[in-house]
Amino acid sequence: MRMPTWIRQHLAALRALLVFTLLLGVIYPLAVFAAGRVPGLDDRADGSFIEVKGRRVGSELIGQSFTGKDGAPLRRYFQSRPSSAGDGYDPTSTSASNLGPENIVDGDEPSLLTQVCARSKAVGELEGVDGSRPYCTKGGAGAVLAVFGARTKDGVVPHPTRVVSLNERQGTVKAPFVTTYKGTRVEPARKGEDYAAGLVVPIRGDAPARPAVPADAVTASGSGLDPDISPEYARLQVARVARARGLAPAVVERLVKDATMGRGLGFMGERRVNVLRLNAALDER
Structure with missing residues (x-):
């Protein structure tokens, strides 16, 4: 006995639902999770958190501000570039200002x-x-x-x-x-x-x-969450940070050099300094 057309259509839709649920709801998430456990990728998958003396202070992938309660820059820390994400570095409101050169x-x-x-x-x-x-x-x-x-x-x-x-x-x-x-x-x-x-x-x-x-000291990034600054901006801040911490400028310069990363794959982007990692290195001293 031939089933009615509407029943065959519903059975086909049910089979498609089950197949795609299995593929996209089970197999794909497990594959992504497994890829995140691969050595070298597991740190990024977990958020690339940085700890100082056993206390989690942030992620090296997401920028943050280093200011006091009054919003003024803390002189003992290197400052990040400006942010237009919410009130500044808000991951729930990542955005640029959308203002152009004109x-x-x-x-x-x-x-x-x-x-x-x-x-x-x-x-x-x-x-x-x-x-x-x-x-x-x-x-x-x-x-x-x-x-x-x-x-x-x-x-x-x-x-x-x-x-x-x-x-x-x-x-x-x-x-x-x-x-x-x-x-x-x-x-x-x-x-x-x-x-x-x-x-x-x-x-x-x-x-x-x-x-x-x-330029990166006065312009916000496209995401508003850029965790890095240019080596030029980092060097500009060395004297102030050294004075505030009572350190020799050469010591701070060495930490900046250690925190400076090269271009991606050797040719993409520009050299950069991760601000949180640099400030964490200062605090660990």
Whole structure:
């Protein structure tokens, strides 16, 4: 006796359910678990945790901040790169800022340019170096003007009628970062005023082309969880950490060298320093 079509369809669906449950619900998870037990991979599978004096302090795969309760950097520790994941290094909110290089004018939130300028200024003050960067004001904001007036065919304004420093608000600065532009007085921006009709002009300033503060010290990673910094940023912090711990700079430099990892497979990416591993090595001393 031939079974009805609807019964055959349900039996076929049941067989498919059982087969895929076995493959994807049992065999595949067991295969992944077994691969994670392979020597050399088991540490990563378990989270690559780091312990200092028997206490687990974090994972070398996920970055973390080294700040006090007030959010200020702890001077005895090497600092990680900035993070845009939640309130900083939040694994449940991994993300980037999604701001691009054209984001140079502040809105309700600081622009990417102003964020970079502010971070560079803060790092410079912390490490005792020149934190200036091209297109940044000395106060740590993006050096960007809105220039008003008749434009030529090339889109320039040869004779401005009004010039506004877009990222410096009235009342927050004593004076704009430049006093005049093409003979016209520069004024700070006023809250709530619309400057969209002006020509946006970034001003490079006299900062060195190669800033003392490296790029990874002022930009967040794509995931917001990057555990590494560049050897250049690590070396910049050596003097401060050595002073805070009462160590000779050569001792700290040696630890930085020991914590520096090469490129993946010898050619992928850049050389890097794992911040947690380096700080753990310092604490173990």
